[in-house]
Amino acid sequence: MTAGTVRVLLVDDEDLVRIGLRMVLGADAAVEVVGEAADGQEALRLVASTQPDVVLMDIRMPQLDGLEALRRLRPTAPDVAVVMLTTFDTDDMVVTALREGATGFLLKNTPPADLLAAVHAAAEGRPMLSPSVTAQLIAAVSHGPDRETAQDARRRLAALTERETEVAEAVARGLSNQDIAAELFMSVGTVKTHIGHLFDKLGVDNRVQVALVVRDAAG
Template sequence: MIRLMIVDDDPMVRTGLRLIFGGDPDLEIVGEAGDGRQAMALIRDVRPDVVVMDIRMPIQDGLATTESLMAEPDPPRVLVLTTFDADDMVLRALRLGACGFLLKDTPPPKMIEAVRAAAKGEPVLSPSVMHQVIDAATGRHEPDRPEARRELARLTEREREVAVEVARGSSNAEIAERLYMSVATVKANITRIFAKLGTDNRVRVAMKVRDAGLL
């Protein structure tokens, strides 16, 4: 059972999310809050696994709340809730420790899938946000294409296919579907990719794929 908390200043949004998540047998909604300050007090009591967090809220917004949460021991996973995936505040939330984001118009099955992925420690990023994160991390540097290609040459053909999907912002479930693999096999491939590239970060894998010119 995944313990879930909803934080949004709009009661209608909270109601909609409660209807979406409350109907799933694997999710238990353990609390709701209308602003970040209220959320912080409640989170310490109910100890959720995942918090769906609106960014724009009165009293204390989602950015300040995410930052405060990440300073807590054993913080929950935070999925920021936004209207536009190109919102610069989403990038700021990711830098502060959020594991991904949900668009408010995301289809209900995808929302549930995102919460499950977050609970497992998987990042939840759309392709557009993945590219923004890469750009923000790399700045204006000129890619060392030969070096990136040498590094990716350490991977098997299948591992390179998985790495490209990671760079596109695909979740493990999406990679499994597109490449006709089980989710467990995808995870095994990603573990090997991390080991061969000397990282434990999907964004850095994506950066190497982009620098190699494979996107």
């Protein structure tokens, strides 16, 4: 992100959806739409050529869907924030997309102000979920992970220091860096350092994934 402008790539197979998104984002002078793609394959090419800060991508598309595009994008562009778009708040791909590294998940009928807030949040590395999507995520987690997933999560958490574990648990509770710093009596800079270590040690890309590992470990 340069000069305070958030560079956004729009990915959706429906022309009208892309037009609507472009109109909403165009109302914010701090957001620039740098490209549009109609499928995941085209999105991968455009990410490489346009270098966006944020990708708004439909999860269900022909040829190459958003979920597979996300999987392929993560190794080559780990710093690009990907916010998945869906029509249905009961989309069964929500949890999978978050585990694969999606920064957020929004309904296509999200109000314009909330959509803009989500884009800015994603550019800053903060997760953003539609309320109904958040409810679905909580419901999915409340059912508990399978045995193998829980064991893997515990193994990954065991590699953390005591302080890193405290930070991970705070992230799982949804606390901001400032809140974590105040609760654990450390500077915000130190919190950011610990979170960077969490990403490396847990093999994750964002705070949502940290939270999922902590919750999986709790079984």
